[in-house]
Structures are given as C-alpha cells and as structure tokens.
Amino acid sequence: MTEEESWFWICSIQGLYRNKIKNLIQYYHSPKNVYSMSDSQIKKISLLTEKEKNSIIVSKHPGELKIKFDKLKEANIEFISCMSSKFPRKLAEIPDAPCCLYVKGKIPEEKPSVAIIGARNCSNYGKEIAIEYAKELAANGVQIISGLARGIDSYGHEGALTANGQTFAVLGCGVNICYPKENYPLYVNILKSGGVISEYPMNTQPRSMLFPERNRIISGLADIIIVVEARHRSGSLITSDLALEQGKDIFAVPGRITDSLSSGCNRLISQGAAIVNSPKEIMDELGVKYVQNKKLLKKCNNLLERKENMVYSCLDLQPKSLEEILSNVDLKNSEIMVTLVDLELKGLIKETSKNYYVRINIENHK
C-alpha cells in the first residue's frame, strides 16, 4: 500500500471527519500506521468514539479499498492528499486545511489566482462586472476560482471561459455531482481547460452545512478575493471573513448605497477592503503585467448618431424602465422606441426583462 492509498483509505472512511483524522495523524504520524494496527489495538484508541472505531475496522475489509479506488478511476477523479506534492501549497498553508482533495480535470497551478464570489441572486450590474473582470483577468493568465453557484459564481466562470482562460470550481458536494443542475453546460466547459475540486468523496450530496466549509477552499486557492455583490448578511461575507483569517487580500465592488445587493460590499470597503476600480489595479496587486486584450474589447461604437447617443447616454448597467427612458429623453416617444430597437440590434443594449433596458458593454460605460 502506497502512502497516497493509505491517505485515500483514511479519508474515505464514513463518519470519520477532518479533525479526527488530523488528530490520528498527529499521534500516529501516518495513515499507514493506523491501517496496520490490529482490531484490538484500534479498539484501544481513546480519542475515537465507538462508532468511529467500528467504521475504521469495517473499512479495513480487504477488497473494499480497491473497489473504491477503481470507481474513482472510472469517474476520472484524481485523489490528492495533503502530503502529496501535487497538493496546492497555498491551500496547505491555511488554517484548517483539507486533508485531501478530489479533483476532476486539473488542479490550480502555482500562479496568480483570483476568486470571484458574490450573490446568487445578482443584479445585471453584478453580472456584467463579474463577467468583465473574469474575462480581463483570465486573458492575462490569472486563474479564476469560484463555486459554480448560481449568479456571480457562474458569471465569473463564464467570463474566464470566454477569454479561453483557466477557471476552477470548488464544490460543496462530490465532484461527480453538478450542483445546481442548470449549470451542467458550464460544468462541462470548466473541465475542458480547468478543473472541479472538492474535499468531499465522490457521490457526496450537496448539503447546506458543507457550503460554508468549501468557501475556505475557494479563498485558500486564491491570492485575491473579489466580492462582486453581497447583501447585508450573505455567504460571500463569510468567505471574505475566512479569507481575512487566511491573510488574503479582499477587493469589493462598490455599489450605490441604496442598492441592498451592494450593502455587503460597501460595508467590506468601510471595514478596509480594497475597492475594485479596474482590472489593472488587481493585476498590479498580483504583480502581473497587464496587457489590455484588444480582441476582447467589443467594438466601441463612437459613431452613434445624435438620437442614438441621447438614448444611449440615458442608460446604464442598472435596468431602466421604458417609461423612465420616455420621460428622461427629450424626443418623441416613437423616435425613442425606434432608437432603442436600433441600439438593441447593434448589440449595445438589451432588454433584461419586459420593457427594462440596460447597456451591455462595460467598456463603453467608461
């Protein structure tokens, strides 16, 4: 039995949790030593409960381990213990580091990485920012880490993928399970260039208690955490607390003080988080040279005609109702509607919900 196999054995024992494993290793130095103990010796270990002792004994059943290992291989999942040379160094340094990782696809390399996190129920503003920053950063070789959740998380992944960059999803369930289900296309795309990571064995079902735990891995794998949108009491704020404990830098995207979706971010800023201002500043912080990728920039249409400009300048990243546009722009209603449709056809604006319009490109915004 190799060292790695013995780690796999101890990590996959049912009902034996991280701190207990760590205690055992502290005492017996290696999982191999635990494996080689006889049943009666195991019965004598005082730091374990009866239940835990029993499940260790049961798991030592010959053949059991091999079946589990084969299943892992079949599903193309790699097991990396915390002693392995592949284990990300950044992650090993954090308090309460995981004992092992299950990886589908690749594991983040030792290069600059940024976590993009935020509300599941995000606004259009948050969506555009998440996509744009993930795109810019990924195009410059930064790895984007997030959690595959709805909202900001998935837009972070999406942005990185459009720039053909590398992105990694840390899950709160087994890596063979895609949660939420509707993100399955994204899950598949992430696997093409990046990877999906979890500390839980395969087939672990998503449970609400597992998600705050996985957040520490997201921040642990990253150098910088960008919080795009968060409400007053939000899971993203838990992640940023954990990131602070780990000594990571936190950047928050400021929002209007009246937007409840930005209240969490604004609070982070008032507590000393850095403000997200431009991709360049983040790159500077990471010590990476920033090259603006011309290809990624959508063609900025400087040549809007007068009417189009009047309507366009009335819009921003927050959805605005047609009613509001009609009363703000000094043109005839029918003219405004023609212009709106023209702008939509040019791909500069879009209708997010019935009769609500937003600008599309962030670069035009500046």
Place this chain on the structure above:
Amino acid sequence: MFSTVLSACITGIDSNLVCVEADVSNGMPMFEMVGYLSGEVKEAKERVRAAIRNSGISMPPKRITVNLSPADLRKAGSLFDLPIAAALLAALDIIDKENLKETLIVGELSLNGEIRPVKGVLPMAMAVDSYQCRRFVLPKANAKEAAVINGIEVIGVETLKEFIQFMKNQIQIDKEAINIEEIFFNYTNEFKIDFSEVNGQILAKRAIEIASAGLHNILLIGPPGSGKTMLAKRIPTILPPISIPESLEITKICSISGNLNQEFPLISNRPFRNPHHTITKTALIGGSAAIKPGEVSLSHRGVLFLDELPEFNRAVLESIRQPLEDRAVNISRATASYRFPSDFMLVAAMNPCACGYYPDLNKCHCSENQVQRYLNRISGPLLDRIDLCVELGQMKYEEMLPRNENESSKVIQERVIKAHKIQERRYQKSDIFFNSDLTGTQIAKYCKLSKEIQKYIETVFDKMDISARVYHRILKVARTIADLEGAENIEKIHISEAICFKTLDKKYWKR
C-alpha cells in the same frame, strides 16, 4: 275539459316553444304533472294551487293533469307557473280559451297570486313572431325588456287576478311600448370613470390604445398598486360605442343570466367583466346543469379582465383558448350542445414575480427559479394569443397628485374609432373585422412591407431571435399602430413600437 297554452323556455341562448296542456276530469282529486320536468317545474303545482285559491277562485276537487310538450325537452326554470295556471283556468272554463290563442305566456307565481319576474325574456320576445303569436303576456317587471322588440304586443301583468280579469276582457291593459333609440342614446357612454383620472403610465396607456384600436388581447405586467386594474376598467370607455344590433346581442345574454336592469332594459355600454381568480371552468366558459352563459359570453363585445393571471387555475385558463380563437363557445352536454357567442377583448394583468417587485432587486428577493416558476404558470399557447404586453412601473408620489393635463377617454376614443373605421373599410371584402383577426396568409396580403422595411424586420428577426409567431404578432400590432396614425404603409416607427410591446418570450426573463 282540455286546454292548451303557449309558453317558452330557454335552451342555451335561444328560446324554445313549449305547449302547456291541462286536462280536468272526474276521478280521484289529484294534481299530476308530466313532461320531463326539473325540480322547480314540478314544484309549480303547489304555487299554482295556492295562487289560484288566493286569487279568489276555488279549485274543484277533480283530477287534474298537466303536460308540457315537447316531452323530450328538459324544462327548467320558474317561468311555467303562469302558463300552467292559465291552462288550468281555461280547462275549468274560468277564462276564455279563444283569448289564449296566439299568446305566449311566461311568469312565476307567488302564493298570494303576485306575478314575479323571470329570466331570459328577450330571446323569447325575439322568437314570438316565429311561434305565430302576436301577444306576449309576461310579468310586469319584465315588460320593458320584451318591449325592445318591435311588432309584438307586450302585456305586463302584476297579479294573477289582473291576468284573469284581462283574459276575461273585464279590464284593458295597455301594451308596453318603449322608444329604443331614446333609451339607447340617453344612456350610452354614461361612464362614471374616465382615462383622465389615470396619471402617469404613458406607456401602458399607449399600449391600451393600440390594443383597443385593433382589438388585440393585452397583458399588463406590473408591481402591486401600479394601476393595472384601474387602467383595465377604463378600456370600455375608449372602445367605440356599441350599435343597437350589438346591444341586442349583449342584452340577450344578460337577459338569460338574469342580470338586467329592469329600468333600462337595453345594455348601452360595453360589458366589463372582472371574475375573481378562484373562478371555476364552468363559471368562466358556461355550462352547469341549467347551461348558463359563462364570463366569456357575458363579456361578449366587451372586455374580459383577468387580474392576477398566474393565480388562476391552469386548467381554467387553458379553457379560454378556444373561445379566444373561435369567438364563440360550444358547450356540449349529454342532453344537447349549445353555442354561446364570446367575442371579447382579453385584458390580463399579473405581477412580474411572486412578490411582485421583480426587476427592483432592493425589494424583490425572489430567486431566478422562483421568478421562472411564477411565469411558467401561464402556458405558452395562451401567451400566443396575446398580442401586446406592457410593463407598468411603480407609481411615484408626484404622479399620484390629481392633474388636468391627462387625455380624456373621449379624445382617445375618437382616435380608436378612426382606426376601427379604417379597418372596417380594409376588411370589407374579407371575413374578418379587426387587425387582431388576421391570419398568416392575410398578414401577407394586408401588411405589405416595402423592401427597406423587409430588410429591417429581417435583421430584427435574426438578431433578436424571435419566433415566427411573435413575428406575426409584431406585424399585426404594427398594422394597428399604422392605422392609428392613418398611415397607408407600415413604416419603421410602427414596427419598432410593436417590438417594444411584443409579448414576453420566456428567455427575456432570464437575467
């Protein structure tokens, strides 16, 4: 001693001739009634007996048989009391049989001999001629309703005593006469509400104007308290006034369902029906044991307003698809099948999500899934029948203060009438009346586009990824917008406005 009296009953929306026969013979004293009778008709014998006695006539102890023919037609309703009494009195030789000839009689009796109003008098009055009758004797309270029909002698009676005296030629009762034109034109457009009371919501008002001009079905989406109901209630005030034939159609349906004002027997305004969302399929479409018209028929030639559309039972909502398409409902039951007209304009209103505030994320905490689930309660096929869709914003305080600059219903109505006239002229030779009725091939014929516009709409089609159905709806609405302007051809501004009002596609709700 035998006698016959003519009466009628309502089946569906039309009246049917019923002969009431009475026979009085010697034998065991009893009162027998036959002829496929419903419960309330069987109970008539008690009312008739008491009413006759309380009118001062003693019933001889004889064997009495009453038959209502045709025997295979189910007779329901309380209107046979008076004809049964009449037939009986004639059989007893109390009134003259000759006097009952060519006379149609309906009415309900109370125990003291008073004659009470009945439902569905108008369709019967319409059919009096075809029954070879010239006189229609009915409760006084219903007399005006029947007098709407010209050329028949309408006699309203208040008590059984009065009826007997009249039939014995002891008294004269003047025939009921009303001036339809006078009633009709005096009360037309007497709306207590007006569009000038609605502040703000320019966009929604515009959409409603377009919808009214082409009789398109419309969906209003907006947060609670944004004025959806207020706007919908005012739609009848901008639709063109109804004509007398239209009024008769509406009045007929009202007469059957018994909700007609006895003072103004002719409906002079377009109906506005606003059923609660707990409505059953039968109440919406029509039916039940007595086959009554449903809300879709009661809103015939008017507006059917369905507030809180997603809260309606899904099966109930789906059932209005066919009436929307055919402009009539066919109700088939074991006994017979009936056809009710249901040519209405559908106005639906809904919140953008379960909490009602969707694009405003400060107030709305619904997840994407919840919003989607809320929208999914309305089926695609139903949405396909709605041409326009508009979003209403939240009202601001300044907008709620009363103002004078709002357009009145009259001004809007004039524009709508103009558009209706244009459509009337255009569709003279076809079987449709309004732009909303256009079918795929007719769209190609009546919505001719210039090369330039064709190119434009092609880009729209590609870029916005719209379905063929939505495309047709855009063209129909654009045609109406052009008609409102009096424009011969559909221009770019008409198309783009129609695009802004296009019905929601599911994908537009994704963030």
